[in-house]
Amino acid sequence: MTPTGLTKDAGWEIGVSKTLPLPADAVWDFVTSPEGVALWLGATHGLPVEKGAQYTTADGVTGEVRSHRPGDRIRLTYGETTLQVAVTAAGPGKTVLRFHQERLAGAEERERRRAHWKAVMDRVAAELRP
DSSP states (O other): OOOTTEETTTEEEEEEEEEESSOHHHHHHHHTSHHHHHHHTOOOSOOOOSTTOEEEOTTOOEEEEEEEETTTEEEEEETTEEEEEEEEEOSTTOEEEEEEEEEESSHHHHHHHHHHHHHHHHHHHHHHOO
């Protein structure tokens, strides 16, 4: 039996999602704005959107953009891991926001990242509260 969070292809992973009472474009605009990026990625000099573009967080974590589909998702490396932020319409005026991180070092890192992403989601939701 495989432990929760361990996959054959992506190793250890964690995903956190929340349905927000806002249209998808409003959520996307916020999470890709400098203020939004600062909440989920950490202060950067702006998140590039071109595939292959590099970035560095205020904490010194480096990565590169793997894909960027405006209004839908952005996928990037984050140190040794892969991070994806996705926005999906969930009916009139509702949107699901997802943070998904894979290739984590193990179960302990998975639990630390779960706590991290839950806290990030709470901060994003608070900023977007109508």
